[in-house]
Amino acid sequence: SALRTPLIVGNWKMNLNHREAAQFMQQLAWILRDGRFDPSACEIAILPPFTSIHSVQVLVQADKLSICYGAQTVSVTSQGAFTGDVSADMLSALGCTYVLVGHSERRRYHSDDDANLVDQVRATLAAGMQPILCVGEGYEERREGIELDYAVGQVDDITRDLSEEDARKLIIAYEPVWAIGTGLVATPQSAQDAAHAIRTHLERTYSADLAAQARILYGGSVTSANALTLLTQARDMDGFLIGGASLEAEEFSAIIQQI
Numbered sequence: 001s002a003l004r005t006p007l008i009v010g011n012w013k014m015n016l017n018h019r020e021a022a023q024f025m026q027q028l029a030w031i032l033r034d035g036r037f038d039p040s041a042c043e044i045a046i047l048p049p050f051t052s053i054h055s056v057q058v059l060v061q062a063d064k065l066s067i068c069y070g071a072q073t074v075s076v077t078s079q080g081a082f083t084g085d086v087s088a089d090m091l092s093a094l095g096c097t098y099v100l101v102g103h104s105e106r107r108r109y110h111s112d113d114d115a116n117l118v119d120q121v122r123a124t125l126a127a128g129m130q131p132i133l134c135v136g137e138g139y140e141e142r143r144e145g146i147e148l149d150y151a152v153g154q155v156d157d158i159t160r161d162l163s164e165e166d167a168r169k170l171i172i173a174y175e176p177v178w179a180i181g182t183g184l185v186a187t188p189q190s191a192q193d194a195a196h197a198i199r200t201h202l203e204r205t206y207s208a209d210l211a212a213q214a215r216i217l218y219g220g221s222v223t224s225a226n227a228l229t230l231l232t233q234a235r236d237m238d239g240f241l242i243g244g245a246s247l248e249a250e251e252f253s254a255i256i257q258q259i
């Protein structure tokens, strides 16, 4: 939709150290400079591990790249005796635009439950960044046919007490867990159904205007081979959250250049 600029997000997970991140950014900049890429037609964001964020920042600034970046999670507290945590203010000081909140790997391997995720969303917004909230059913819910209610329920769990002003800054990534890192991509119809259900929920909860402007992404085994079909056939979907296929500049840019 002309209302919504497509957004392509690379989630590096625990890959690419600060040197590899610098190499990736140089390569991506080089490919995009020579290729068919119109920065006004598509927004690109990279979510490196914490230790690689500064490398990405340096390259973005040095080459004046129209590429945003962010973090994969954030502490719910602002500072102090929280060994191992990184605050939202630290991330915004590094120029981060986005923070991924509630990725299925965080929900599974860490204590990122609903109460904690609501606080991550609030901490991200308070520091002037935008949360990218991940939702999506597992294989069981899909088998039972309750995937849409499940994903919409996850959105509601986090947005229930969020004001309309705050909800306007939220980006939602629909990522069916069975599709993440498995090579099993959702059909364009399922991606569309989920994006549509989430958009309808936002319209009912907030307003038609907010729903029309909200960016909803699909994630789960997106590659340069399936991106175009998904994007053209799932009309409520505004881009991708990409794991594996974001780790090599050539493959990642091959997706970007189809937008």
Ligand code: PEP
Pocket: 011, 175, 179, 180, 181, 182, 183, 219, 220, 221, 222, 241, 242, 243, 244, 245
């Ligand atoms: C992800 O981790 O958000 C993801 C979608 O991974 P992949 O693209 O590798 O399935």
